Amino acid sequence: MRIAWCIILLLFLVISCVKPRNDKTDLVSIDLFAGEQKEMKLEDIADSVSFVHLETNDSCLIKESTRLYVTSSYILKINPLGGAYLFDRETGKFLREIGKYGQGPDEYLMIPFNSFDENNNVLYADKTLSYWIGYDLHTGKKVCEVKRPSLNKYHTLTYKDGIPRFFRIDSAHYIAYVNNMLGQEPLRLVVFDKNGNVIKIYPNDRSLEKKIRGPYLFTGTYYFRNKDLYFFENNFDTIYEIKEDLIPYAAFNRGGDVVSYEERLMFYQYPDILFVDCVFETDKFILFNYEFKRKAGVGYYDKKNEKTYLKKLDISKGSTYFQGFRYKGLNLYPRYLNLKQELCGFIYAQDLLSEEILKLNPAFRGIKEDDNPIIFIIHLKK
Template identity: 25%
Template sequence: MTKYIAIIILSLFISCTSQKENSDKRIIPVAEVIGTGEILNLSNCAKSVRYIPLETNDTTLIAGISSIYKLGEMFLVQDYRRGATSQCFLYDKHGKYIRQIGKKGPGPDEYTLIRSVDVRPNTNTIFMDVNTKCMEYDTNGNMTKHIRMPECPDKMTIWESVQINDSIYLSTLTSSLHRHYKALLFNMEGKTTMLYPNHLGRIKNERGWGSSDGKYYRFKDQIRLWRSWDDTIFTINKKLEPEVTYIFDMGPYKAPMEWMESYRTDYDRTNYVFPYAIKESSKYLFLNFQCGQNAPEKYEYEITSTSPGMQQKRTLVNVDVFGLFNKSTGKLTLLNQPVKHKYLGFRNDLDGGPCFWPIYISPDEEMVTWFSADKFLEIYETLPNPSPELKALAEKLIPDDNPVLMIVQLK
């Protein structure tokens, strides 16, 4: 009898412990779901889709889009052109060109390089980190504020900058020599008011994996800090302190720091898993994982690197796996490819159009991605039953037109 009572007590203890662990919705259970996956329909989390072809004219020929932001009914598009400085253009809700924001040049109100762009919710303020300074613009294109850049800690450089409020700004930091700090706060005069130390204390690295440094993203009016080699997403809270928000449970798939900092390119041949990109809505985290040998649907693809006077093709192996984390249930679902060995993301069952994955989520819960005109037309030709809207759009496009935005409204 004593033996049976002990077994019952032990079972109850394990059950209670498990419930306690599962109730912590901050934990993203990556290790639990490696090796699983399913095709998810866009209708699982969204209710409508629309397309906005960006107006094409001689002054705004957009080769690619670095970032997109929504300001009321307008869209701010950061263009990237190979061999040239990126620029920012404003479009209305129909894709009609409104104006350029800021101006290239060496003058005090001009820029030669845009390092990062930010738009705070419910404001008409456009914030640019232009490498030597930060500037703010209104939607009429007027430069309204200069902000001095702060001095960096020894042997560190700024990766990108973002607004916290009207007078406080944050810059993420990178270094190839040490990992003392991840970010700093500064004011309009360029004075550093706070340094955020790394919680991983590696301090003597001969080389650093730069693409993992300086990561942040905005969720509505909150700023999240994270890095690919961390296991934690922090939020800058009202006291301007980093607060633990989500934790990746990588289990045996967690990459060691030495590997993450070694400039390795053999992602497809390792057993490691790490997050590479994050977007967030009120209900979900949209996660892009590099899964190495654990990617169930690896495939080869070609990219063309264009340099002045030369083009170079490279063959890469796709080991990306997308994941949808439900913030209210704590469930992580890995997505199988809706078109195997070709497209990732959600299967578009709303209008039968392109597969979808967000590159931006607006404060009013609209998800946005984009397609070059030639890519959109290529995808359109493969659609078995395109909607009348898609057909009308495809008939107006030519391959050299500016990109098409795909806007998906979340439920």
């Protein structure tokens, strides 16, 4: 009997120590300005890095583009105005084009940012302003359509392009951020099915007195961790867990500095304000990219020691715009975190031709200036 009471007491103590997720004191605080600013080295976050030379031929020439996805089998690189090219992850050999740019029955008009469903190997693209089409990576062919939700029932403000892309929650549901393109948008997130039927809305209680027409289309960052869904709104300071409501999970702490809603929406007019534009979370880190003084840098929060590290940017005239982790003379600026928790990005071939870099990285000798980009895959510390 005494043993049973001890077990009950132990369980009570364990339960009493568990804080609810929405307790404000439970927020992860990522101190942007109190954190250490330094020259980021790859060894700070990674055990190793591997490089993949993408095949270059007339069928898969890649122009300047920030869009990259890396799976356990494939590398997918996208041209901004048309052209999605699939390569073998191990060899870099060109495999096939995904879909086709154009106005034909199964062709697309544009591929939005962050439009790849890695869980199902499906790339989505805009067919019209009314719906998206999905292409299977294994075949390159169209496999599905998703209708863009109509929001007229809820208000009359949203433009058709106010929902530039979505995130697939499960086999039947999608979630999308609604751009506040006039400054008075009453919706923040919307959940819908493949037929465009709205299932749930998350209201937006932030507005501007004066209407604006912003040229920038936000998309937001979505990701699953331990089957929980999270969302980060570009240029804002909070990562939310998506439940019945949006539950704050982590916050970028500005040390008392207040940034207005207008400044966040019109961020391109305020280069002196530091804005976080995307996040990547792993078991050990919350990594992020940020913009400041018209330059882009990297940072990370170490969950174990609860410290934030921010790359010290070179903001001098002529310095490179994207400034990432340093490795053997290379500048590694991450673009994508895959399901294997690998941080991925690319380097343009012309940026590898200096004698200093070739001396440190002899494997790059033989690369030509007009070759396709070199992909890097960072294997993060566990």
